Amino acid sequence: MYNRAEVIQKIIDHTGAKRYLEIGVAHAETFLKVKVDHRIGVDPERPSQHLVNAFAQVMAQSLNHTPAIHLGCNIDRTDISIEVKNCSQPGQSADMNAEAEGTSLQNSTQYYQMTSDDFFTQADTIVGPLGIDVAFVDGLHEWKQAVRDVENCLRYLNNGGVIVMHDCSPISELIATPFDRLEEAKKDPKWDGAWTGDVWKAVAWLRSAHHDLRFTAFNCDWGVGVITRGRPDSVLRYTRDEVAELPYEKLDQNRSRILNLKDPSNLDDFVAALPVLGQPKEEVEPAGA
Ligand SMILES: C[S@@+](CC[C@H](N)C(=O)[O-])C[C@H]1O[C@@H](n2cnc3c(N)ncnc32)[C@H](O)[C@@H]1O
Numbered sequence: 001m002y003n004r005a006e007v008i009q010k011i012i013d014h015t016g017a018k019r020y021l022e023i024g025v026a027h028a029e030t031f032l033k034v035k036v037d038h039r040i041g042v043d044p045e046r047p048s049q050h051l052v053n054a055f056a057q058v059m060a061q062s063l064n065h066t067p068a069i070h071l072g073c074n075i076d077r078t079d080i081s082i083e084v085k086n087c088s089q090p091g092q093s094a095d096m097n098a099e100a101e102g103t104s105l106q107n108s109t110q111y112y113q114m115t116s117d118d119f120f121t122q123a124d125t126i127v128g129p130l131g132i133d134v135a136f137v138d139g140l141h142e143w144k145q146a147v148r149d150v151e152n153c154l155r156y157l158n159n160g161g162v163i164v165m166h167d168c169s170p171i172s173e174l175i176a177t178p179f180d181r182l183e184e185a186k187k188d189p190k191w192d193g194a195w196t197g198d199v200w201k202a203v204a205w206l207r208s209a210h211h212d213l214r215f216t217a218f219n220c221d222w223g224v225g226v227i228t229r230g231r232p233d234s235v236l237r238y239t240r241d242e243v244a245e246l247p248y249e250k251l252d253q254n255r256s257r258i259l260n261l262k263d264p265s266n267l268d269d270f271v272a273a274l275p276v277l278g279q280p281k282e283e284v285e286p287a288g289a
Pocket residue numbers: 004022023024025026027028029030031042043044045114115116117138139140
């Protein structure tokens with residue numbers, strides 16, 4: 001059984017992804033675990049102590065070990081962005097793989113304290129022409145927001161890039177409570193804090209509206225969805241209004257079909273079939289040639 005960070009890492013390792021975006025960072029459990037060259041995190045909450053400690057440790061080590069370092073910190077009343085960047089010239093060494101509480105902050109890590117919608121209004125400048133190789137959508141668990149996050153990520157996703165979406169497969173109606181009824185759900189005696197919201201409806205809509213996207217959900221860690229550009233295994237044909245009205249029972253009765261749900265034992269083969277980033281596409285011999 002894999003968790004989300006393991007799924008993301010397998011994808012990064014296989015594709016050679018260098019640029020990672022995480023929407024919804026929370027305590028940085030995944031953000032700091034994932035090993036990748038460039039990381040951008042977006043969350044309206046202040047960075048967790050765990051993340052601040054990691055930044056502080058890297059800054060301290062960097063200041064000790066290399067003169068060629070750029071530290072950036074912008075704080076105004078509402079937004080905070082911190083950047084630690086290795087600006088060493090060729091020939092100079094800078095060890096940015098500082099270990100902090102079992103995690104590492106590598107060449108470049110940025111945290112933007114803002115909503116994903118605000119982030120994407122500035123993403124041309126922040127993400128720039130180098131784009132994103134792997135995005136992890138795990139922000140507000142409300143289906144229309146999750147759809148917006150995926151569609152915005154697609155605007156910056158490099159060829160062969162991958163979007164991972166968390167919380168696609170809730171196992172009870174309570175866990176799948178929509179955001180606007182969350183406070184009510186918390187009063188339920190069965191409430192134990194697990195909440196995916198109705199992200200599963202984002203899957204239903206994306207698989208209905210984007211027949212140029214391949215969506216596969218792995219049945220682990222509350223459903224880890226993987227989106228790539230390309231021909232889907234199968235499609236759905238719900239209208240947006242129908243998706244809005246879908247009851248949880250519909251998911252429960254048609255989970256495999258709605259989510260294109262796969263057992264995690266298929267993950268390695270799935271990842272192995274993903275294209276390696278930056279490689280020219282293999283020429284396919286025309287039939288009969
Ligand atoms: C489930 S947590 C993220 C967990 C994290 N990705 C991990 O793997 O450990 C969801 C996060 O989304 C953030 N969030 C809520 N609304 C958001 C929004 N509009 N844009 C971006 N992040 C949002 C919350 O503050 C929260 O930290």
